[in-house]
Amino acid sequence: xxxxxxxxxxxxxxxxxxxxxxxxxxxxxxxxxxxxxxxxxxxxxxxxxxxxxxxxxxxxxxxxxxxxxxxxxxxxxxxxxxxxxxxxxxxxxxxxxxxxxxxxxxxxxxxxxxxxxxxxxxxxxxxxxxxxxxxxxxxxxxxxxxxxxxxxxxxxxxxxxxxxxxxxxxxxxxxxxxxxxxxxxxxxxxxxxxxxxxxxxxxxxxxxxxxxxxxxxxxxxxxxxxxxxxxx
Numbered sequence: 001x002x003x004x005x006x007x008x009x010x011x012x013x014x015x016x017x018x019x020x021x022x023x024x025x026x027x028x029x030x031x032x033x034x035x036x037x038x039x040x041x042x043x044x045x046x047x048x049x050x051x052x053x054x055x056x057x058x059x060x061x062x063x064x065x066x067x068x069x070x071x072x073x074x075x076x077x078x079x080x081x082x083x084x085x086x087x088x089x090x091x092x093x094x095x096x097x098x099x100x101x102x103x104x105x106x107x108x109x110x111x112x113x114x115x116x117x118x119x120x121x122x123x124x125x126x127x128x129x130x131x132x133x134x135x136x137x138x139x140x141x142x143x144x145x146x147x148x149x150x151x152x153x154x155x156x157x158x159x160x161x162x163x164x165x166x167x168x169x170x171x172x173x174x175x176x177x178x179x180x181x182x183x184x185x186x187x188x189x190x191x192x193x194x195x196x197x198x199x200x201x202x203x204x205x206x207x208x209x210x211x212x213x214x215x216x217x218x219x220x221x222x223x224x225x226x227x228x229x230x231x232x
């Protein structure tokens with residue numbers, strides 16, 4: 001594989017628990033190509049979300065290395081990581097993390113404003129209309145359904161045109177029909193912006209939409225570490 005967008009080599013994550021250190025991830029070696037979509041699957045507690053957090057620099061590897069777009073995330077301080085994420089990554093969580101005192105438009109525009117974009121509100125409106133929320137631009141999160149709130153979160157993640165989209169159980173809090181609609185939107189955003197997509201999911205149909213499925217168990221990758229491209 002040439003020029004992987006994401007590259008982890010012997011990465012591990014150990015966190016302190018009440019009874020001492022807990023090894024969450026171990027010996028993670030994984031490369032993800034530009035434009036590839038990868039589903040992270042496995043039983044609860046297998047380390048899927050933690051692996052996604054390592055890829056996004058939201059957790060720091062305690063062993064090994066994590067590189068994104070050629071940058072060593074383990075060498076960056078918190079401020080540098082925040083700037084890197086702002087310019088290169090979009091993150092969607094199972095919990096929507098919207099600011100309750102801001103409208104949908106303001107929730108999407110604010111990160112763009114912080115990044116210095118002069119067209120923040122125009123871009124935000126474009127993305128919200130792209131996920132079907134044109135009539136809801138000026139509604140607050142409490143006035144939106146769960147599916148609509150997740151659409152706002154998707155628009156916020158996609159608005160900066162990130163090279164990498166990370167999604168942690170994006171349909172986990174939604175009913176089946178709404179979850180299917182969000183799934184279509186997520187892959188539509190990937191296709192429209194050409195981003196690399198990595199998502200954590202328990203939904204087999206969502207994982208099946210991905211180019212590759214990486215299975216984890218007990219903090220290790222047990223299948224799917226090598227892409228079809230690399231295997232050739």
